[in-house]
Amino acid sequence: MTSGAQQALDMIGRVFIEPGGVVLTEEPTYLGAIQAFTFYQVRFVSVKTDREGMLPDDLEKKIKQHKPLFVYVVPDFQNPAGYSWSNERREALIELAQKYDIPVVDDNPYSDLRFSGEKPKSLKAMGGRHVIQLGTFSKLISPGLRIGWIVADPEIAALCERMKQAADLHTNTFTQFVIYEFSKGGGLDRHIEKIKTAYSKRRDTMIEALRANFDDGTTWTEPEGGLFLWVKLPEGKSANDLLMKALENKVAYVPGMYFFSEVPDDTTLRINFCNATEENIKEGVRRLAKVFSEAK
Amino acid sequence: MTSGAQQALDMIGRVFIEPGGVVLTEEPTYLGAIQAFTFYQVRFVSVKTDREGMLPDDLEKKIKQHKPLFVYVVPDFQNPAGYSWSNERREALIELAQKYDIPVVDDNPYSDLRFSGEKPKSLKAMGGRHVIQLGTFSKLISPGLRIGWIVADPEIAALCERMKQAADLHTNTFTQFVIYEFSKGGGLDRHIEKIKTAYSKRRDTMIEALRANFDDGTTWTEPEGGLFLWVKLPEGKSANDLLMKALENKVAYVPGMYFFSEVPDDTTLRINFCNATEENIKEGVRRLAKVFSEAK
Numbered sequence: 095m096t097s098g099a100q101q102a103l104d105m106i107g108r109v110f111i112e113p114g115g116v117v118l119t120e121e122p123t124y125l126g127a128i129q130a131f132t133f134y135q136v137r138f139v140s141v142k143t144d145r146e147g148m149l150p151d152d153l154e155k156k157i158k159q160h161k162p163l164f165v166y167v168v169p170d171f172q173n174p175a176g177y178s179w180s181n182e183r184r185e186a187l188i189e190l191a192q193k194y195d196i197p198v199v200d201d202n203p204y205s206d207l208r209f210s211g212e213k214p215k216s217l218k219a220m221g222g223r224h225v226i227q228l229g230t231f232s233k234l235i236s237p238g239l240r241i242g243w244i245v246a247d248p249e250i251a252a253l254c255e256r257m258k259q260a261a262d263l264h265t266n267t268f269t270q271f272v273i274y275e276f277s278k279g280g281g282l283d284r285h286i287e288k289i290k291t292a293y294s295k296r297r298d299t300m301i302e303a304l305r306a307n308f309d310d311g312t313t314w315t316e317p318e319g320g321l322f323l324w325v326k327l328p329e330g331k332s333a334n335d336l337l338m339k340a341l342e343n344k345v346a347y348v349p350g351m352y353f354f355s356e357v358p359d360d361t362t363l364r365i366n367f368c369n370a371t372e373e374n375i376k377e378g379v380r381r382l383a384k385v386f387s388e389a390k
Numbered sequence: 391m392t393s394g395a396q397q398a399l400d401m402i403g404r405v406f407i408e409p410g411g412v413v414l415t416e417e418p419t420y421l422g423a424i425q426a427f428t429f430y431q432v433r434f435v436s437v438k439t440d441r442e443g444m445l446p447d448d449l450e451k452k453i454k455q456h457k458p459l460f461v462y463v464v465p466d467f468q469n470p471a472g473y474s475w476s477n478e479r480r481e482a483l484i485e486l487a488q489k490y491d492i493p494v495v496d497d498n499p500y501s502d503l504r505f506s507g508e509k510p511k512s513l514k515a516m517g518g519r520h521v522i523q524l525g526t527f528s529k530l531i532s533p534g535l536r537i538g539w540i541v542a543d544p545e546i547a548a549l550c551e552r553m554k555q556a557a558d559l560h561t562n563t564f565t566q567f568v569i570y571e572f573s574k575g576g577g578l579d580r581h582i583e584k585i586k587t588a589y590s591k592r593r594d595t596m597i598e599a600l601r602a603n604f605d606d607g608t609t610w611t612e613p614e615g616g617l618f619l620w621v622k623l624p625e626g627k628s629a630n631d632l633l634m635k636a637l638e639n640k641v642a643y644v645p646g647m648y649f650f651s652e653v654p655d656d657t658t659l660r661i662n663f664c665n666a667t668e669e670n671i672k673e674g675v676r677r678l679a680k681v682f683s684e685a686k
Contacts, residue, residue: 096558097393097536097558097561097562098558098559100556100557100558100559101557101558104556104557104558108429126559129555129556130556130557132556133404133553133556133557236564237559238562238563238564239562239564240393240558240559240560240561240562257429259425260396260400260425260426260428260429261396261397261400261426261429261557262392262393262394262396262397262400262536262558263394263396263422263533263536264536265393265536266393266534266535266536266562266565267534268532268534268535268565268568269562269564269565272564
């Protein structure tokens with residue numbers, strides 16, 4: 095048990111990363127992982143990625159070239175891009191991990207938040223001891239609880255445990271009891287159904303609003319679950335530069351450039367559909383479209 | 391706010407320690423600090439310490455010689471030794487910290503657990519920006535809550551905050567609300583009075599039992615508060631070797647050797663009086679005396 099999945103990332107960094115060692119990531123990848131691993135003086139190499147996951151040829155090339163410490167992926171409703179890996183790409187990843195004996199870190203906070211489509215295979219179930227899976231209650235109940243976890247083989251779990259002891263001794267047991275009481279008897283399952291219904295409507299509202307307001311070549315992902323859409327503006331627009339103007343209009347987003355471990359693409363941004371009312375989503379997208387269209 | 395004072399130690403390590411840099415400690419010192427700082431490849435130097443704190447001459451000599459990153463102390467009911475620094479030694483420490491511009495880390499989980507004697511001056515109050523004070527609810531309410539804190543100047547607090555974000559984003563807010571509700575209206579103060587009464591009786595019981603059972607030159611501290619006594623066996627006995635025998639008799643303690651940052655003294659051990667009934671304390675000390683007296 096860890097203090098949220100962020101601490102799980104920190105423990106993985108503590109256990110695996112030697113200064114200058116290489117970690118392979120998707121492109122884009124989760125900025126919290128970039129922050130956690132950067133402290134340990136990692137060298138990131140990003141693997142070519144499309145909306146079904148990493149491209150197996152590029153992955154194998156980079157495994158051979160860099161002998162990475164591990165491959166870090168967010169295969170389900172990826173943060174930031176929102177897509178999920180296809181089963182074919184999952185199989186290819188696990189095959190390569192086994193062939194070259196490289197651990198895969200399967201950062202998995204969102205897979206229970208699927209609104210539609212078929213659930214793909216679990217990397218952990220497919221890959222066994224080669225896969226270290228990270229989970230959290232942050233996206234299922236509340237991030238304020240700081241209760242996450244690492245699922246790994248006993249030798250790796252023991253190393254994480256030793257590192258954890260030096261870092262903060264152990265994870266809040268009081269909150270673990272509270273979550274246990276909330277979850278038993280189906281409380282957590284009912285809660286997940288409830289938030290899936292709410293988030294699903296908000297996702298639909300956001301996609302409709304994007305369609306209604308953007309006709310300039312802007313594109314976005316349409317994920318089957320999770321919390322985010324990933325937006326790509328026409329070439330020449332800087333999501334980072336436009337943020338100040340958006341904030342003046344009281345709309346916030348995360349510029350996409352912070353989600354790249356190597357070369358940032360500043361025409362991208364992440365927008366979150368789960369935490370605003372449908373009315374605010376419509377109005378927010380309208381204002382964003384105005385700010386972006388006025389930009390040169 | 392940190393995940394217990396252990397994470398405060400880890401944040402101090404992240405912010406201040408460069409590989410090979412020196413930290414000055416008391417002798418003995420807290421083993422959790424040794425664990426936390428060791429991860430950052432610190433070099434420990436221990437300062438000669440008696441039951442009033444560090445000896446100022448040796449401290450100044452070692453500051454000049456090693457140019458330490460900081461001085462780490464547990465000035466109130468020290469873990470493991472139980473003593474508290476005298477006001478004179480506190481003044482000398484702060485004077486040297488200011489003269490040589492060295493931060494002092496004042497690890498302070500126990501000062502509210504004073505049963506008798508006069509409260510000495512606060513290092514933080516005396517030393518201002520040179521002192522970083524660490525605190526926790528672990529010893530006042532429960533360690534399972536994992537709520538501690540760092541009190542420091544804004545520039546240092548900002549560095550800790552940035553490190554904390556990479557490590558686990560933030561500290562459990564749910565539990566902070568729970569503690570706030572428990573504390574407001576005097577609930578925490580009443581609870582502290584209650585545990586002080588209980589711990590004070592248990593300390594007295596343990597000291598009486600030690601006096602009644604040990605007459606072989608074994609010595610111990612008689613602290614005015616906190617949780618621990620520090621025991622020193624006659625030369626030639628190994629507290630570490632005797633632990634297995636004690637455990638066979640269902641009595642546990644912490645061998646003192648783990649509390650030394652440089653040269654361990656294996657004739658020492660830490661015993662805790664706060665978490666056992668008075669009956670168990672009496673019986674436990676009786677069994678310990680038997681185990682130790684039978685050893686060659």
